[in-house]
Amino acid sequence: MQVKNFVILLSSAAMLSSCGILGKKNKGGKSDVTGWNYNDKKMGGYQVAKAKDQGTGPGLVFVPGGTFTMGQTEEDVMGDWANIPRRVTVPSFYMDRTEVANVHYREYLFWLNRIFPADDPANKKILDAALPDTMVWRSELSYNEPLVEYYFRHPGFNDYPVVGVSWKQAHDFCLWRSDRVNEGILMKKGYVSAQGIASQQQEQNFTTKSYLLGLYQAQPGKTATSKKNPLKTPQGTPRTNVTMEDGILMPDYRLPFEAEWEYAAYGYVNNNPRPSKKEGKRGEELVTNKQVYPWTANMNYSGLRETKHGSWHGQFMANFKRGAGDNAGVAGGLNDRAIYTAPVQSFFPNGFGLYNMAGNVSEWVSDVYRPLTSLDADDVAPFRGNKFMKLYKNGNGEAEIDSLGRVKMEAVTDEESKTRRNYQRGNVINFLDGDTLSEASYGYGKTTLVSDKSRVYKGGSWNDRAYWLSPGTRRYMEEEQASSMVGFRCAMDRMGSPEGQGRKTGNYWKARKQKR
Incomplete structure (x- = not known):
């Protein structure tokens, strides 16, 4: 028993x-x-992070992707053949809620001056290259010297959009912002010590890529050395370095693509019934992509928003120039209440919650300008401007950093690309429009102002007529040039579900038991 x-x-x-x-x-x-x-x-110790949604970076708004008609959808009074309408699809992404303001750009300059001290003559070129061109306010027949002197620096203009910034400067700002956000995340989570910030200088400053490649040795924080550190080595001991697979670091900030900017400006999400947060209940495909201005989705059919407090009848929804000589209206009844620019959170946001996607300042986007890109580009994520890069490796096969602390990259050559099926050249900026296949050429400065450095900017500004407020309009300028009417905002790629936090990708049904 x-x-x-x-x-x-x-x-x-x-x-x-x-x-x-x-x-x-x-x-x-x-x-x-x-x-x-x-x-x-x-x-074996193979480490796999728990699947999680991407967090929303500082200043960003989630923009769920979708299909829309890109280009001029209204009668084109300008006869602009460079803006032919075409339906395209934009993947989900993030975009800044507002334009980058003076105070934000001064923060960038402060960091540069701390890492690259001005008392070293070798750093003067770096610091000077980042300064906005305040001379953009000058005009032969107007008095704008106070703006030249004070617009960027005076605290009265802290929250006004930064201008006089070239495309290249805006691009560099995005790189800097990516690194500061990720460095801040690592400090807050305790993987990097805040004490190491004070010792950062020139080549030894934090960049995301140099950190991930082990070229920047960070001083470990309390979490990194703690036994409670959730990151482990294959042997089960605390791991001090964070990898991209851990889901802690953010993707890079960057300038938005033209298609992204235009899609985000319309704010089409409010044209559909509000999607339920419950899985399986969504808005229908009721797309009416024929609106003219970004705020239309927030208004009734008359273009005026009715509220409990009365109508907004007659209120300006953007900062722009109503007509010749009228940039503000009359004293005591200013129409847009701004003569030049206005604070970045002024006026009513569009359907995605984005401010000033029409008026205030036009904005740089990432694309290289070509008049017929809309006909040539892909259906999904259309973009012109690809110049494929790869990691530079020295004679020992090791990656290196440059004098700015950035990981060295080099261009992908045509020789490396010629056997590929999806692309055959490393630099495809002029693909199908300016290359030998297209039989088109651009003699910059002789027969045209278009070159491989011409970048698109979108939206109207404080000094533009209403025509330019429509997201479908497009203009261009050389990437080294700047204007008192052009600023920028940043964007970020979305990783994971295109419908946002807590939403699945694809449709799902209960599995049926198979008959044997």
Whole structure:
């Protein structure tokens, strides 16, 4: 009897152990391919972070992707053949809620002056290259010297959009912002010590790519050295370095593509019924892509918003020039209440919650300008401006950093690309429009003002007529040039579900039991 009871006890213990009640159940998951446990030092120690949604970076708004008609959709009074309408699809992404303001750009300059001290003559070129051109306010027949002197620096203009910034300067700002945001995340989570910031100088300053490649040695924070650190080595000990696979770091900030900017400006999300947060209940495909201005989706059919407090009848929805000589209206009744620019959070946001997507300042986008790109570009994520790059490696096969602390990159050559099926050249900026295949040429400064450095800018400004307020309009300028009417905002790629936080990708049904 005792032997029988002992056998029953052993069997019960085995069953409990197999159910994970007595035995330690692996919480890291198991591979559907090999059956091996993840995050288990006894089974190789392969680390897999728990699937999670991408966080929203500072200043950003989530823009769910979709299909829309890009280009001029209204009667084109300008006869602009460079803006032919075409339906395209834009993947989900993030965009700045507002234009980058003077105070934000001064923060960038402050960091540069701290890392690259001005008392070193070698740094003067770096610092001077980042300064906005305040001379853009000058005009031969107007008195704008106060703006030349004070617009960028005076605290009265802190929250006004930065202008006089070239495309290249805006691009560099995005790079800097990416690194500061990721460095801040690592400090707040305790993987990098804040004490190491004071010692950063020139080549030894934090950049995301140099950190990930091990070219920047960060001083570990409290979490990194703690036994409670959730990041582990294959041997199960705390891991001090964070990798992109951990889901902690953000993708890079960048300038938005032209299609992204135009799509975001319309704010079409309010044209559909509000999608339910419950999975399986969504808005229908009721797209009416024929509106003219960004605020139309927030208004009724008359273009005026009715509220409990009365109508907004007659209120200006953007900062622009109503007509010749009228940049503000009359004293005591200013129409847009701004003579030049206005604070970046002024006026009513569009359907995505984005401010000043019409008026205030026009904005740089990433694209290289060509008149017929709309006909040539892909259906999904259309963009012109690709110049494919790769990691530079020295004679020892090692990556290096340059004098700014950035990882060295080099152009992909045509020789490397010629056997590929998806592209055959490294630099495809002029693909199908300016290359030998297209039989088109652009003699910059002789027959045209278009070159491979011509960048698109979108939206109207404080000094533009209403025509330019429509997101479908487009203009261009050389990437080294600047204007008192052009600023910028940043964007970021979306990783994961295109519908946002907590939403699945694809449609799902309950699995049916197969008949055998």
